[in-house]
Amino acid sequence: MGILSSFQNIFKIPELKSRILFTLALLAVYRIGAHIPTPGINGEELSKFLAEKGGALMGFFDMFSGGALSRVTIFALGIMPYISASIILQLLTVVIPAIGKLAKEGEAGRKKIVRYTRYGTVIISAIQSFGIAAGLEGMAGGAFVQNPGWSFRLLTMITLTSGTVFLMWLGEQITERGIGNGISLIIFAGIVARFPNAVISTIRLTQARELSILFIIVLIVMMVAVVGAIIYMERGQRKIPVQYAKRVVGRKVYGGQSTHLPLKVNTAGVIPPIFASSIIMFPATVAGFIAIPWVQAIARQLSPGTVLYTTLYVGMIFFFAYFYTAIIFNPVDIADNLKKYGGYIPGIRPGQKTSEYIYRVLSRLTFVGGLYLAIVCIIPEILIGRFNLPFYFGGTSLLITVGVALDTVSQIETHLITRSYEGFLKKGRIRGRRG
Numbered sequence: 508m509g510i511l512s513s514f515q516n517i518f519k520i521p522e523l524k525s526r527i528l529f530t531l532a533l534l535a536v537y538r539i540g541a542h543i544p545t546p547g548i549n550g551e552e553l554s555k556f557l558a559e560k561g562g563a564l565m566g567f568f569d570m571f572s573g574g575a576l577s578r579v580t581i582f583a584l585g586i587m588p589y590i591s592a593s594i595i596l597q598l599l600t601v602v603i604p605a606i607g608k609l610a611k612e613g614e615a616g617r618k619k620i621v622r623y624t625r626y627g628t629v630i631i632s633a634i635q636s637f638g639i640a641a642g643l644e645g646m647a648g649g650a651f652v653q654n655p656g657w658s659f660r661l662l663t664m665i666t667l668t669s670g671t672v673f674l675m676w677l678g679e680q681i682t683e684r685g686i687g688n689g690i691s692l693i694i695f696a697g698i699v700a701r702f703p704n705a706v707i708s709t710i711r712l713t714q715a716r717e718l719s720i721l722f723i724i725v726l727i728v729m730m731v732a733v734v735g736a737i738i739y740m741e742r743g744q745r746k747i748p749v750q751y752a753k754r755v756v757g758r759k760v761y762g763g764q765s766t767h768l769p770l771k772v773n774t775a776g777v778i779p780p781i782f783a784s785s786i787i788m789f790p791a792t793v794a795g796f797i798a799i800p801w802v803q804a805i806a807r808q809l810s811p812g813t814v815l816y817t818t819l820y821v822g823m824i825f826f827f828a829y830f831y832t833a834i835i836f837n838p839v840d841i842a843d844n845l846k847k848y849g850g851y852i853p854g855i856r857p858g859q860k861t862s863e864y865i866y867r868v869l870s871r872l873t874f875v876g877g878l879y880l881a882i883v884c885i886i887p888e889i890l891i892g893r894f895n896l897p898f899y900f901g902g903t904s905l906l907i908t909v910g911v912a913l914d915t916v917s918q919i920e921t922h923l924i925t926r927s928y929e930g931f932l933k934k935g936r937i938r939g940r941r942g
Contacts, residue, residue: 516923523686523922530685533677534696540673541582541697545666547659548643553651554578581670583639584632586693589675592627594778596620601834628675629668636667686922687915695911698904730905733883737909740879743772745872747865752849768841768852770869773876775831777906780884783823784903787816821881828877829870838865880906 518524600607606623609616640663644655652659674693681689713723746767842862844850851857855864884903 517919520922523919526684526686526922527919530681530687530692533681533685533689534692537582537674537677537693537696538700540670541580541700542578543581545579545581545583545663547653547662548579549651549653553643579639579643581666582674584635584667584671585697586671586674586678586690588631588635588671589624589628589678589690591631592624595627596624597834625672625675629672632668632671633664636664639667640664686918687911691907691911691914695908698908729886733886733905734909736879737883737906738913740772740876741910741913744769745772745868746770747868748853749845749850750853752851768845768865770865770872771876772872773828773879774836774869774873775828775876775880777903777910778831779824779827779877779880780903780906782827783820786823787819817885821885824881824884825874825877828880829873832869832873832876836869838862838869841865 517527596606600610606620609619612619637660640660643652643663644659675690678689678693681687681692683689685692709723713720746769749766749768751764751766839862842858842865845852845861846857852861852864855861883906
């Protein structure tokens with residue numbers, strides 16, 4: 508009853524109610540657009556062909572587009588070009604000092620970085636959409652293209668790029684005027700929209716006696732356990748105690764309080780499995796279109812469930828976990844800021860010793876986070892490869908859906924508590940991944 512009353516309280520706050528309805532309306536627009544076909548393409552036949560030949564990578568990227576990629580609709584590229592542009596900008600903040608300075612200039616610098624990210628999104632979308640158009644013309648002798656030529660390529664490039672830009676605008680509107688992170692919610696909606704198809708195909712496999720009832724029960728129990736583990740680990744933090752020295756300014760005494768520096772167990776989020784899957788599956792997908800025996804053998808070895816795939820996948824998850832954490836979290840800057848404002852870690856000397864201590868703790872946490880990501884992603888991948896289960900039962904999709912749900916519920920609860928309503932839990936609060 509407590510949770511039910513909390514949901515009822517949502518509609519008692521006009522601002523929160525309007526934000527949620529606004530978010531749902533824009534997500535509905537996204538799902539409608541995901542079914543509008545791109546002009547000049549035979550979408551149904553192409554979808555059947557890609558289902559047979561696309562392989563794991565097609566399933567992976569099709570998951571993020573909510574099925575729009577396999578049908579080549581106007582939202583075929585999804586929001587992935589924007590995510591790619593954002594990651595590239597984050598990498599450039601480390602490589603190029605001028606961009607690094609922008610990241611430290613507050614709101615003005617943030618707006619410039621957002622503008623550069625938008626430009627990068629358009630460029631990446633244009634390149635990818637032109638590649639898709641050219642690939643469709645050469646696929647199966649151009650059987651899926653009605654009028655091949657430069658007019659088709661340019662039209663496809665403009666259509667798909669415009670679709671991605673529109674999705675980027677939808678995401679920004681949800682973030683500003685809705686509830687939750689708009690870009691994350693668009694990915695979330697795309698994954699959740701494909702879940703009913705995954706359930707139906709699993710039921711059909713059970714009816715065809717390819718899967719037993721006992722196995723389905725074990726699968727459901729395992730999914731619940733994985734979701735629980737994701738919630739626990741995504742909220743996990745290591746709190747480093749920080750003490751601020753007292754300062755006397757005139758007749759007033761400032762500082763002297765104790766606080767803590769929260770370090771997340773999984774700082775890199777879902778980036779490591781996304782990057783690792785993309786890199787490993789790319790050669791396997793390309794090989795699937797080449798009818799040469801030894802190439803096909805390599806493709807089979809790089810498919811989910813094999814020893815080679817599992818080994819490479821785990822290794823790359825750990826690599827990208829450390830790599831991405833090093834980009835977004837700088838122990839030297841943290842130590843300098845603590846020293847600047849009179850803060851210190853008890854028992855650790857300010858300056859270099861503090862940064863070395865934070866780096867050591869962060870390295871251990873990143874190892875635990877990488878191990879957690881590997882376990883969550885590998886177990887479902889083995890089931891997918893061995894039992895031919897739908898791709899949407901994969902660990903990456905569960906990571907995204909649970910993480911985004913946590914963040915969104917956390918924001919809703921913040922609105923409720925701010926206006927003197929009870930949250931979803933009577934004791935404590937629901938914390939999102941950033942909480």
